[in-house]
Amino acid sequence: MLRTLITITALLLSSVAARASEPLQIEIGYLHYQPERPPALSNILPEPADSGLRGAELAIDDSNTTGRFLKQSYRLQTVRADSPDEVLAGARQLQQQGVELFVANLPAAELLRLSAALGPQALIFNAGSQDDSLRRQSCPTNVLHTAPSRAMLTDALGQWLKARRFERWLLLVGNQPEDQRYAEALERAAQRFGARIVARKAWSFDTDLRRTAQKELPLFTRTDDYDVVLVADERGDFGEYVLYNSWLPRPVAGTQGLTPVAWHRVVEQWGAAQLQSRFDEMAGRWMTGTDYAAWAAVRSIAEAAIQTGANDAATLEHHIRSDRFQLAGFKGRKLSYRRWNGQLRQPIPLVHPRALVSQSPQEGFLHPVTELDTLGFDQPEVHCKL
Amino acid sequence: MKTTTLLKSLSLSLLVAGSGFAATALSSTAVAATAIVSNEKDDTLSLIDLDSLQVTETLPVGQRPRGITLSKDHSKLYICASDSDTVQIMDLKTRQIIAELPSGEDPEQFALHPNDRLLYIANEDDALVTVVDTGDRSVVAQIDVGVEPEGMAVSPDGKWAVNTSETTNMVHWIDTETHQLVDNTLVDQRPRHVEFSKDGNILWASSEIGGTVSVIDVASRQIQHKLSFKIRGVHPDKVQPVGVKLTDDGRYAFIALGPANHVAVVDAKTFEVLDYLLVGRRVWHMAFNEDQSRLLTTNGVSGDVSVIDVDQLKVTKSIKVGRYPWGVVVLP
Numbered sequence: 227m228l229r230t231l232i233t234i235t236a237l238l239l240s241s242v243a244a245r246a247s248e249p250l251q252i253e254i255g256y257l258h259y260q261p262e263r264p265p266a267l268s269n270i271l272p273e274p275a276d277s278g279l280r281g282a283e284l285a286i287d288d289s290n291t292t293g294r295f296l297k298q299s300y301r302l303q304t305v306r307a308d309s310p311d312e313v314l315a316g317a318r319q320l321q322q323q324g325v326e327l328f329v330a331n332l333p334a335a336e337l338l339r340l341s342a343a344l345g346p347q348a349l350i351f352n353a354g355s356q357d358d359s360l361r362r363q364s365c366p367t368n369v370l371h372t373a374p375s376r377a378m379l380t381d382a383l384g385q386w387l388k389a390r391r392f393e394r395w396l397l398l399v400g401n402q403p404e405d406q407r408y409a410e411a412l413e414r415a416a417q418r419f420g421a422r423i424v425a426r427k428a429w430s431f432d433t434d435l436r437r438t439a440q441k442e443l444p445l446f447t448r449t450d451d452y453d454v455v456l457v458a459d460e461r462g463d464f465g466e467y468v469l470y471n472s473w474l475p476r477p478v479a480g481t482q483g484l485t486p487v488a489w490h491r492v493v494e495q496w497g498a499a500q501l502q503s504r505f506d507e508m509a510g511r512w513m514t515g516t517d518y519a520a521w522a523a524v525r526s527i528a529e530a531a532i533q534t535g536a537n538d539a540a541t542l543e544h545h546i547r548s549d550r551f552q553l554a555g556f557k558g559r560k561l562s563y564r565r566w567n568g569q570l571r572q573p574i575p576l577v578h579p580r581a582l583v584s585q586s587p588q589e590g591f592l593h594p595v596t597e598l599d600t601l602g603f604d605q606p607e608v609h610c611k612l
Numbered sequence: 613m614k615t616t617t618l619l620k621s622l623s624l625s626l627l628v629a630g631s632g633f634a635a636t637a638l639s640s641t642a643v644a645a646t647a648i649v650s651n652e653k654d655d656t657l658s659l660i661d662l663d664s665l666q667v668t669e670t671l672p673v674g675q676r677p678r679g680i681t682l683s684k685d686h687s688k689l690y691i692c693a694s695d696s697d698t699v700q701i702m703d704l705k706t707r708q709i710i711a712e713l714p715s716g717e718d719p720e721q722f723a724l725h726p727n728d729r730l731l732y733i734a735n736e737d738d739a740l741v742t743v744v745d746t747g748d749r750s751v752v753a754q755i756d757v758g759v760e761p762e763g764m765a766v767s768p769d770g771k772w773a774v775n776t777s778e779t780t781n782m783v784h785w786i787d788t789e790t791h792q793l794v795d796n797t798l799v800d801q802r803p804r805h806v807e808f809s810k811d812g813n814i815l816w817a818s819s820e821i822g823g824t825v826s827v828i829d830v831a832s833r834q835i836q837h838k839l840s841f842k843i844r845g846v847h848p849d850k851v852q853p854v855g856v857k858l859t860d861d862g863r864y865a866f867i868a869l870g871p872a873n874h875v876a877v878v879d880a881k882t883f884e885v886l887d888y889l890l891v892g893r894r895v896w897h898m899a900f901n902e903d904q905s906r907l908l909t910t911n912g913v914s915g916d917v918s919v920i921d922v923d924q925l926k927v928t929k930s931i932k933v934g935r936y937p938w939g940v941v942v943l944p
Contacts, residue, residue: 291739291759292780295796497778497802500736500760503718507737532781532798554779554801554821558871559849597847 249297252289252537254524255320255328256282258306259313259336260354264402266463273514278331278353279304280509281517285524287508298531300524310336314343321348326539329353329523331516334360341366349539351523353516358411361567362603365610370546370568372526373519376411378602379486382574382586383456383479384415385600389588392453392477397426398446398468400459408458408481425449429464439467448473456480483578486586489518490577498556522555522570526563529553558585559598566605571598645901646943647908648689649917650677651934657691657702658917658933660908662901662942665919665929671707674700679721679764680939683746684728689941690746692719692733699733699744704943714751716742721805723764723773725788732773732786734761741775741784743791753791757784763805767830768812776803776817783817783826785833795833799826805897807856809880816865818853825853825867827883837883839867846872855897859904859922866907866920868895875909875918877925889927891918896937902944910937 256279274280282302289300303325305316313336317328321344328344330337331354338360341350345368352360352371360366361375387393395416399409409426416423427449431442447455447468455472457480459465465482477483491502491512501521505513513521530542530551545551547568552560557573564571576584587597593604644663651658655677659669674693681690689702692715699715699722702708715722716735719742723732730752733742741761743753758780765774766788773786781803785795800822807816808830815828827837841851852870858880859865865878874888875895892911895918899908907920911930917937919929 288759288779292777292782294756295758295780295782295784296798497760500718500778503737552801552822554781560801560821560823596849598849 249293249299250531250535250537252293252298252300252527252531253323253325253327254282254286254300254302254527255317255325256302256304256331256520257313257317257328257340258304258331258354259308259310259333260331261333263461266461273516274511276509277514278329278516278520279306280505280511281353281513281519281521282329282524284505284508284517285521285528288504289524289528292528292532296532298528300528302524310339314340317344327351327527327542329520331520333357337369338364338366341369344368347539349543351520351526353519353523358407358603361569362608362610365567365608370523370526370543370563370570372522372570373516374488374572374574375569375602376408377414378569378572378574380408380411380415380480381418381601382486382576383484384412384419384421385586385588385591386484386576386584387421387454387479388419389590393421394450394452394454395421395423396447396449396452396455396472396476397423398429398455398457398459398465399426400429400461400463400465402461402463404460405458405481408460412456412458412480424452429459431464439471443468443471444473447471452476454479455483457482484576484583485578486574486576488515488572488574489513490515490575490582492577492580492582493556493575494582496556496558501556522553522561522572525555526551526553526570564599564605566608567603567610569602571596571601573598574601647899647901647917648680648941648943649908649910649933649937650680650691650939651915652676652678652912652936652938654934654936655693656934657689658937660917660931660933662906665931667931667933669707670934671702673702673709674698674712678938679719680941681722681724682941682943683724686943690722690724690731692722692939694718694720694736699731701746711749713744713746713749714742715744716740716751716754720762721764723766725766725773726768726770730788732764732766732775734764734775736760736762739777741773741786743773755786755791755793757793758782758796763803763817765806765808765815767808767815768810772830774806774808774815776806778802778804778820781819781822783815783828783833797826797828797833797835799835800824800838804854805856807858809858810860810862816856816858818856818867820852820854820870823848823851823853825856825865825878839878839883839885841867841869841872841876841885841888843869843872843874843888846874854895855909857898857900857907859900861904864922866898868898868909870894870896871913873911875907875920887925889920889925891920891927892916892930897939899940899942901942908940908942910940912936912938 307313334357457465530545555561647660675695679692691700699713701711718737758777760778763776783797800819802821825839855868867876877887892914894913
């Protein structure tokens, strides 16, 4: 007992001394591993290889500018691996060097392995996986999610379709497992917002649609009347070619056409124009949704460090999960984390490649606490024990 | 009243001069007070005649005009043309742009020092405050501040230049003698605008995402009071304070609440919120007319200007202007 007390006093003394003299160091590990994607038919505009990383780097720059005035210094240590084992090994090594804060751009399975490997002393931000089960069933306790879940995205779209009275959906689903999950999220949204799926069709053609879309797709989309075609095709295999090729002249939405996203270059309101131009200048390309999620993760850490003056994961996590936490995220509302599953609440822009169409939650979708919780899993739907 | 006198002198000069040309020239420049509004997405200024409350003229300016301010003698208008990376000077007699100042990149707001010479400009993209001498159009100093500097104010005694940075969430205090940053006050998320009280003892700083206004004691640079707002039927997250205006008699503070579409009326002595006035959509900035009987607000999303009667605390009119009106000043 006495020994514990002594250690605590020593710690307190050292932290006070540190605050007075040298800057507070905040070390953040950035972990990247994404499996090779199978080739897509629509391969003209690939996702940038450093998507996510550059967002985290911008947030480090932003936080260091602030840190100058508060004697805080932020540093990013990056692990980019070609295999799941390598990324885990890299994370363990950072942990041994004392890093407790991580931003992960990993698929769901690897994220769960990472969460178990690093244990409760680590705080991990998920900027790479939209997987619904992470937010609803598996619920790793040391993980916060800055990437929106698929359910948040499809709810955002579902609300808009409802508001526009596009109530009969034709659902086209790709042949990858993540396409199935996106389709499931769309089906959940249909149920929540009272839409009817007139037909669900699985895409299985393997021709190059740049040449034959005009012939294949009208036949493929010939069903009972629908108001809108919804596409579940996350890697962009065939979805880009559904537009203007459906049997009935109808709008296209989902993973292509009108798309719900975490972020996009066309978002410019609420000061976003400034974030976009800072990012463009730094990275020489547009800011992606993954960049935004990684940016929001580092900014969350920095906000908590500014408010608490601490750099340890436990203090920061406590603050971030509390009601006092708020993040200005250029989306017109203050952002905070859901207590029940660690998901960052956020408005979802609905975009087409050249313009913002709308931003959800849509007006009129009400919630007793905050309308932002009409997107994704609300407390009663979640089976997490946090 | 003022207008009548002016009209009389006008007809007099008409008689004396006996020239129709003189009369037209005068009537277009000096008859009624004029409000000047910058339209961010139209690259124009709208001129509103404050007698008829009609837009009388629309003038093209540089790209994305936001902050605007008048020289002390009201002969010149300074315009932050954000996307043209310049501050333009308009001669208000000829309504021509006569010069451009080396403002640094992406100027958003600025404040003119009481000496009528130094302009303090917030460069939003570069985390800088640029000080420009409007006399010889030279850059006097550049001061590093936080990320996305936005609000700017100079204290009435000219001693302090104050800037807010939206992503750093601070009020930065710059000594105008040395042009050094000497202190920072941490405020709530996304501080947008700062306004000194007339006696210079108090600084009001609005935090858009935090939803609060910090009342800061200038001597100690500490927050002495924090205002928050509650409007029936409006979600607290949508209450986003931006512009702040104080009456010279020390009675009221008016706070523009952004997408809450209301202006809060605050007792400037007790800091009690007295009323909320419904204006247009996403209200940004405000300006009084000369005797402070009227307050004009720019409403970004609805593209109009609301006119508030300050004695009655009532909104009396809205005037359609260009797209995304941002700044407003009144030319007496």
